[in-house]
Amino acid sequence: MKNVVYILFIFVMLFIVACSNPAMEHLNQGNAYREQGNWDDAVSSYTKAIEADPNLAVAYNDRGWIYINQGELESALADLNKAIELNPALAEAYLYRGAAYEINEQWDQALTDLNKAIALNPGLAEAYNKRASLYLAQNKGELAMADLTKSIELDPKLAEAYRSRGSAYALIEKWDLALADLNKAIELDPTSALAYNNRGWVYASQRQWDAAIADLSRAIELEPNYPDAYINLAKAYKERGSIYGQKGQWDLAIADLNKAIELNPDSADSYYNRGSAYNAQEKWDLAIADFTKAIEVDPNDYMAYNNRGYAYVAQDLKQAPMAIADYTKAIELNPDYDRAYYNRAHIFYIYDQKELAIADLQQAIGLSNDPDLIQAAEQKLRQMQSR
Numbered sequence: 001m002k003n004v005v006y007i008l009f010i011f012v013m014l015f016i017v018a019c020s021n022p023a024m025e026h027l028n029q030g031n032a033y034r035e036q037g038n039w040d041d042a043v044s045s046y047t048k049a050i051e052a053d054p055n056l057a058v059a060y061n062d063r064g065w066i067y068i069n070q071g072e073l074e075s076a077l078a079d080l081n082k083a084i085e086l087n088p089a090l091a092e093a094y095l096y097r098g099a100a101y102e103i104n105e106q107w108d109q110a111l112t113d114l115n116k117a118i119a120l121n122p123g124l125a126e127a128y129n130k131r132a133s134l135y136l137a138q139n140k141g142e143l144a145m146a147d148l149t150k151s152i153e154l155d156p157k158l159a160e161a162y163r164s165r166g167s168a169y170a171l172i173e174k175w176d177l178a179l180a181d182l183n184k185a186i187e188l189d190p191t192s193a194l195a196y197n198n199r200g201w202v203y204a205s206q207r208q209w210d211a212a213i214a215d216l217s218r219a220i221e222l223e224p225n226y227p228d229a230y231i232n233l234a235k236a237y238k239e240r241g242s243i244y245g246q247k248g249q250w251d252l253a254i255a256d257l258n259k260a261i262e263l264n265p266d267s268a269d270s271y272y273n274r275g276s277a278y279n280a281q282e283k284w285d286l287a288i289a290d291f292t293k294a295i296e297v298d299p300n301d302y303m304a305y306n307n308r309g310y311a312y313v314a315q316d317l318k319q320a321p322m323a324i325a326d327y328t329k330a331i332e333l334n335p336d337y338d339r340a341y342y343n344r345a346h347i348f349y350i351y352d353q354k355e356l357a358i359a360d361l362q363q364a365i366g367l368s369n370d371p372d373l374i375q376a377a378e379q380k381l382r383q384m385q386s387r
Contacts, residue, residue, distance in 0.1 A: 023053035030062060039066050057087035065096050068103070076100045091121035099130055110134055125155035132164055136171075144168055159188035163195045170202050178202050193223035201232055209240035234264035238273060245277050253277045268298035276307060284315035302333035306340045313347060320347050338368035342377055349384060358384055 030045030166181030275290030309326030
């Protein structure tokens, strides 16, 4: 009973001291604002704490952390340097300064500070997590994984560590482990756009397009100015559109490819795939327009030249010269492209250029590994040679 009374007495005394200490009052108010994500008011309170007590290292430390989150790295480094000057044993100051150095791509200084933070406080989970990101940037996967696992062991609720470890597992294609960690990261922090983006990337890598699109769309909802999420989402729509195309579900394919192009208007692949879908629907004008756009974005897209050539002839045989030009360009860009030889042979034959047609068919047969194309070319070749 005496121990309880003594503890209560100490607590009350500390509370009285804090209340009679303006610097501590402002510091506590700043911490409350910080918890609310109210950065400007937090900075104001920490500044008042420093004005009340210029030697209060933790106030510089906490204000430095806010400055990092506001992108004011010079101010952050100035505060964190001062915090360390006042209290060289303040582990968090080394952690935050290491984070600032990492953002500035000052890798050696960042690693030195993070090592110091861990030496001062081996139980500081965030320091292991932050050091792991440095190791990942240096392709030191084993060291990164060890740090991330240690971080999670110290703080099982540190969402960022699960997210980082999940992403590290994805890089070595351990998909189940990656998903488990990213699921946990999202469970702990459902507002993390990066976690949804990374899980979407994992789903995409496993060709689970619906799940990928759902996660990447969520990442964009959470952070509308997140460029990587738009890029990944465009790829997911493009790939799912390609799958629909392979199944002959052309309307679904085109809908997805429309979205992919909306998200990334500079994707030659998306224009090419949509053009191929229009070819399948015999919408020649639209197909030619898309293949032309694909070539504009990527002048070395030999398959776009080949498919545009096909669309020209399918639309109107009078466009055969343009088709031959496209097939010839495709072959120039890729002399081993069997289908361009096969398609050009067909046009040569129609225009009674039999020798050129035979030469192209022989070239297609010699280059191709496609049994169907070889069989078709051999059949045409026999027909030509028998006449």
